[in-house]
Amino acid sequence: MYVLDDGPGTRDARLLRTAGPCVERLAARLTAATEVERAALLAEFWADAERRGTPLVEEVAENSGQYAVTFLRRGHRATCQVLLLADGVTGHGDLAPALLDRLPGTDVWHLTYLLPAGSGGAYRLAADISPGGPPADPKRRRQRLRALCAYAAVDPLNPRMADVTWGAPGGSAYAVPGAAA
Template structure:
């Protein structure tokens, strides 16, 4: 499913009417366009030279397609896209940026200058937890687009009546782990009693922050009886080492199995059953989750992957991760895979994330592996993953 681009030639009266409607509705104007799509008009006002729509699921390799058009003689700017109904996505505006490719070398500098939609009160702060290392240098706020059909945000919302677990942070020093740098690990202990199932997540600074508020999601799911009280373990992914660690690294998996899980078992009442031990993450975190379950099946028996980057080969699986799965036909892991219908950009790889996840689904199905596979309406976006995480947790940990 691709973005389709609408008409640019709206006249002044039409844009003025759309602006007034956007003021009343609080954001971009969506009009049903048939075939499961909405014609969504994004609007901006100001005396500028260039206004570009950025964010997910925009393809940042060609931002000419998402430049807004200025109505001659006014300060009104507009852009209409045909987007799928049910889409949830973060977006912002880049104003007078001097370069064409905002995903290039100036990304970190540019992203902090992005502006939210003044007409839209729904915003989303893209900021990792900075405990112990200072503020996130790439932190910024985006507006949130929710088209008809997205549904409510049930499991991410705080509920004062729900018992809350306790989150603590711990340091694992490089000298003790054999890894290249120190790692923070957050542990969520639920309000219930053990022995607990264990859920290990990568990109821990993301999964304990508001980006994907997993402790709150666990609180809500446990209180609703959807899953048993579960111990959450969130492993930090540090800067430039993230790619090396999460793209199929035996030393990193050894850290998880030989150092981290025994440390957890020595401090909290947890199960040692791999069938109740989950490993999960998004993007490369999903890749690492799958690799860990394949290479350490005696420790990890549940795989939760959100938009796993299975299209990226590595030294451990040069033909791609689906080929590695096919080479391990006896693995007994249960899988939850999801990918976005707009994750179609190949980015220089042979397949896109969506195509690679569909391929992995076929491989797992052919092997008779327990699997739930879903496709959400969105792109490579925490705005989507934070809402769908509860589905994966419920599927793998629920009765």
């Protein structure tokens, strides 16, 4: 678990990034699985995510009143990075911290934030399928992420819609228990 800072003496609790319990459980199960079992585990994971709807929200026992909110995106072999644009979570200045992580050897892209009860907002996701992967040069990578924002779309596993502040007509809603409707 780590905290992203906004500068000396400041801490933005909204950006407390952690490993999501759902993804940790999947990773542990995949480690001991055969190839056939891995395919079944991944199919089961995605079926559960579709049934529950995303993002996945799980209470964190050791942090009373805190919830692990896991944003998911199913990738394919051409996906080289996935960007989350979330009201109240993603900073407009530096988009790199809003990149989802890929669970190695799978199609699971994930990003979990530890958020307090009552948190909520709207979000969109953008999958980068550009050939050659992300640029190594930091300036070009920032430009690529900014350009990727134009392709952000609603979460296909989330039926709840909301207005976003990222310049798009609509997005998917996320809500932690206690959030206003």
